[in-house]
Amino acid sequence: xxxxxxxxxxxxxxxxxxxxxxCAAKPNPSDADAVADYNEANDPLEPTNRVFYAINNGLDTVxxxxxxxxxxxxVPQVVRDHTHNVLDNIGAPVTLFDDILQAKPRRAGxxxxxxxxxxxxxxxxxxxxxxxxxxxxxxxxGGMTLAMWGLPEGPFLFxxxxxxxxxxxxxxxxxxxxxxxxxxxxxGTIVTALSYTRYGLSAVDARERVLDDIDKIKAQAxxxxxxxxSLARQxxxxxxxDASQDEPHTIPAxxxxxxxxxxxxxxxx
Amino acid sequence: MLTRRVLFTTALGVASVPLFAAAGHADANDQxxxxxxxxxxDLVDIVNGxxxxxxxxxxxxxxxxxxxxxxxxAQFCLGRFWRxxxxxxxxxxxxxxxxxxxxxxxxxIGDYQGVTFAVGRGVPREDAIAVTxxxxxxxxxxxxxxxxxxxxxxxxxxxxxxxxxTSLRLTQRSDYASFLSRNNNNVAVLIxxxxxxxxxxx
Numbered sequence: 104x105x106x107x108x109x110x111x112x113x114x115x116x117x118x119x120x121x122x123x124x125x126c127a128a129k130p131n132p133s134d135a136d137a138v139a140d141y142n143e144a145n146d147p148l149e150p151t152n153r154v155f156y157a158i159n160n161g162l163d164t165v166x167x168x169x170x171x172x173x174x175x176x177x178v179p180q181v182v183r184d185h186t187h188n189v190l191d192n193i194g195a196p197v198t199l200f201d202d203i204l205q206a207k208p209r210r211a212g213x214x215x216x217x218x219x220x221x222x223x224x225x226x227x228x229x230x231x232x233x234x235x236x237x238x239x240x241x242x243x244x245g246g247m248t249l250a251m252w253g254l255p256e257g258p259f260l261f262x263x264x265x266x267x268x269x270x271x272x273x274x275x276x277x278x279x280x281x282x283x284x285x286x287x288x289x290x291g292t293i294v295t296a297l298s299y300t301r302y303g304l305s306a307v308d309a310r311e312r313v314l315d316d317i318d319k320i321k322a323q324a325x326x327x328x329x330x331x332x333s334l335a336r337q338x339x340x341x342x343x344x345d346a347s348q349d350e351p352h353t354i355p356a357x358x359x360x361x362x363x364x365x366x367x368x369x370x371x372x
Numbered sequence: 373m374l375t376r377r378v379l380f381t382t383a384l385g386v387a388s389v390p391l392f393a394a395a396g397h398a399d400a401n402d403q404x405x406x407x408x409x410x411x412x413x414d415l416v417d418i419v420n421g422x423x424x425x426x427x428x429x430x431x432x433x434x435x436x437x438x439x440x441x442x443x444x445x446a447q448f449c450l451g452r453f454w455r456x457x458x459x460x461x462x463x464x465x466x467x468x469x470x471x472x473x474x475x476x477x478x479x480x481i482g483d484y485q486g487v488t489f490a491v492g493r494g495v496p497r498e499d500a501i502a503v504t505x506x507x508x509x510x511x512x513x514x515x516x517x518x519x520x521x522x523x524x525x526x527x528x529x530x531x532x533x534x535x536x537x538t539s540l541r542l543t544q545r546s547d548y549a550s551f552l553s554r555n556n557n558n559v560a561v562l563i564x565x566x567x568x569x570x571x572x573x574x
Contacts, residue, residue, distance in 0.1 A: 136452035140549050180511055315483060323476055325565050329550030333543045341537020 145259050146332060152261035156328045159263055163310075171310035183311065185229045190305050191240065192221045192228025193285065200282045201243045205251045210349065213238045237357060241349065242342050245275025245282070250343050259332055267335035401494035404501040404521040407528040411439050411519075412489035412505060419484045429478040436477055441522060441529035442470050448531070449544045450559075453552055457559045465563055471570040486510040494521070500531060 129147075130137035146152060174183070195218035202211035217233040217240065225232045234240060249271050250256070257270035265273065280286055285298060324330035418431045436442075446469040447454050447462075457465065492504035500522045508514040520532035532541045548562060555561040 137553075140452070140553070144546065144550070184511070319476075319480070323472075323569070324547050325551040325562070325569075326547050326554070330543055330547045333546035334538050337538040337542065338536060344537070 144329075144332065145256075145336070147258050148260065152259065152332075153328055155261045155263050156331075159261070159266060160327075162263075167306065167310050168314070170307050171314050174307050174311050175314065183308070186304065187308050187312070188221070188225070188231045189228040190301065190308055191231070192218065192225070193301060194283075195221070195228075197245075197279050197283050198241075198243045201245060201248045201279070204248045205243065205346070207243075207346070207349075210241060210243065210346075213241065214243070241346070243346065244272075245278035246272030246339075247275070247343055247346055248278070249275045251347065259336065261328075261332075267331055272339070400523050401496070401501055403494075404519075404523070404528050405491060405494040405503050407439075407521060408494075408503040408505060408519045409491040411435065411530075412491055415484075416487060416489050419481060419487055425481065428481055432478050432481060433474045436474055439528075439530055440473075441525065441531050442466070442473065444522065444525075444529070444531050445473075445541055446470070448541050449548055451545050451549055453548070453557065453559055453562075456557070461559050461563060465559070465566070468563060468566040468570050472566055475570065475572075484509060499524070502534075 130141050132138060178186075195214055199211055199214035199218065202208075202214050216238040220233040220236060220238065221228045221231055224230075231240075246268075254271050256272075260268050260270065260273065262268055262273065265276065268276070285301070288294060320330055320334075321327050414435055415432070418428050418435070421428070423431075443466055446466045449469065450457065450465060454462065486509065488508045490506045490508075492506070494501045494503045496502075497520065500520045503519045503521055505517050505519065506514045507517045515536055517536075518534040519530055520534065521528045522531045532539055534540070551565065552559070552562055
């Protein structure tokens with residue numbers, strides 16, 4: 104669940120982060136359990152991160168959440184679903200590039216076919232026909248690409264607007280913005296307006312989809328910051344595991360499959 | 373001769389141990405999977421069934437008591453602070469943990485209207501058995517939910533639920549650990565906070 108933001112905001116956020124960087128008090132080295140907890144959280148910048156969490160949370164309470172609530176109230180579910188499909192389809196080329204950079208040809212095949220099929224038969228992405236035809240959606244982004252290239256994740260970061268992340272995912276996000284064809288398709292007023300509309304709509308769409316979950320976490324957690332940190336890191340780890348283990352076929356399920364004796368490699372064409 | 377026969381028998385015995393162990397594993401895996409299948413059916417029946425919300429909530433609470441190893445989960449979530457807590461604190465904490473857990477689960481019942489549940493296989497994971505399942509809510513893509521089932525302590529019991537790769541007990545433990553580290557590692561403060569949570573209406 105990612106919220107897209109414009110690159111300049113992101114750059115400002117990173118700068119602010121570096122200026123305000125403060126360090127968490129390290130536990131007493133003789134207390135092995137406390138040290139283990141500290142290392143597991145991987146959050147040496149916790150005081151700074153908590154400041155940004157508070158800022159984000161404030162912005163969310165007064166601006167983003169009310170927008171998401173209004174969006175849910177004003178727009179029927181069907182329209183919201185199709186809007187989500189269109190936004191996904193606009194992001195499909197970046198997913199494809201990341202699949203290729205991750206050396207995942209079959210996943211790249213899925214992404215390519217999703218973009219082609221949904222852009223045509225799916226009427227500019229309004230309908231997600233590709234999933235039903237055997238090319239399901241998967242998660243892939245620049246942060247995952249860098250992870251598969253062997254880059255370490257670095258310390259946990261909570262950035263304004265971007266939310267829970269780490270230096271690797273933040274760099275990957277910057278890479279994705281650079282890879283996105285929509286970043287480069289012109290500089291007219293209309294293009295700029297469309298691109299801001301897309302970012303704004305993506306943020307509201309992403310927020311609306313987690314409205315109930317986040318409300319519950321905030322109500323039920325004793326320390327919501329720590330809970331979000333734990334959830335974000337676990338979810339990211341599982342996304343990476345799924346991606347590195349996933350080798351789906353490029354051929355959809357309904358296509359006549361060539362019989363291949365088990366243990367042998369299929370002949371090349 | 374005797375030596376050879378003893379050796380042969382011993383070798384056979386040693387060789388067959390892994391076989392029996394594997395067979396035992398398979399049984400336990402199947403047992404865990406059918407345990408979760410039954411749980412899933414019960415949950416879907418309650419959530420989608422007729423009846424007042426209050427009745428559904430109490431039926432759900434009974435299932436939680438029946439199928440979840442509450443004291444094991446509670447102890448895990450307190451982590452290293454379990455050992456420093458007094459027996460009284462441990463007892464009170466476990467009791468409050470139980471109430472908060474049941475409140476949290478039963479308050480979500482409305483969100484799961486129309487839910488469907490498909491159970492996969494059980495595979496050994498960390499002294500327990502992980503049973504995969506796919507939970508689908510209307511208008512949502514299927515969610516992958518893994519159930520960690522422990523066979524220790526008489527019969528299958530759930531010790532963790534892993535939704536889309538996020539473990540509920542790990543998340544809860546980091547919540548408590550962080551709360552405690554910001555309150556001088558004082559378990560009494562945690563217990564007070566949990567009492568407030570438990571007394572809040574669903």
